[in-house]
Amino acid sequence: MKSIKLAIAAIIMMSGTAMLAKELVVNTKESTIEWTGSKIGSDHNGFIQLKSGSFDLKKDRIVAGSFVMDMNTITCTDIEDEEYNKKLVGHLKSDDFFGVEKFPTAKFKVLSSTEFKNGKATITGDLTIKGKTESISFDVTKKGKDYTSKIKVDRSKFDVRYGSDSFFDNLGDKVIDDIFILDIKLVVE
Secondary structure: OHHHHHHHHHHHHHHHHHHHEEEEEEOOOOOEEEEEEEEOOEEEEEEOEEEEEEEEEEOOEEEEEEEEEEHHHOOOOOOOOHHHHHHHHHHHHOOOOOOOOOOOEEEEEEEEEOEOEOOEEEEEEEEEEOOEEEEEEEEEEEEOOEEEEEEEEEHHHHOOOOOOOOOOOOOHHHOEEEEEEEEEEEEEO
16 A cells, blocks of 8 residues: 555656656757858858757746757858868868867757746856867747747867967967857757
8 A cells, every 4th residue: 555655656746747847859950050150351151950959948947958969060151152162161170170070069958047038038058069068158039939049159168279369379360250159040849
């Protein structure tokens, strides 16, 4: 009798916990991650595909989650010349930038979040690029099944050194900004 009561109590506790947090799976086909990198006088942009992602929503707060970006899918959309475009994408995949042969994915893990108020919340988590992990915070806007963010990433913290005046002197007009932007739209199922 005692074991039956314990089993019933365990089932009630597990079902209650499951009802409190809802896992939202990200639709990787409909979601987009657009990057923008700048240098003196111009900037480049393109996309990186999301490999996987999900997060747990509890009382209108993101309480857990993780996302994986496939760095092998990085593209450039602003250069029309096919040869120059291919050269830039190859350089971005090289060890000068993201070293995708050794580090094929970048990851983000949610650590905490504020509650959504008027469709907005702030998320803090660990971003891992090139095997280096840094804590970042950014705002998220929720509208229906879409969650959007504009994230400023300091590449120098992830050992992405090429053209960075944080590591090299006398670069002149060859300096590439340390900050690059990720415009993210996650669509949940």
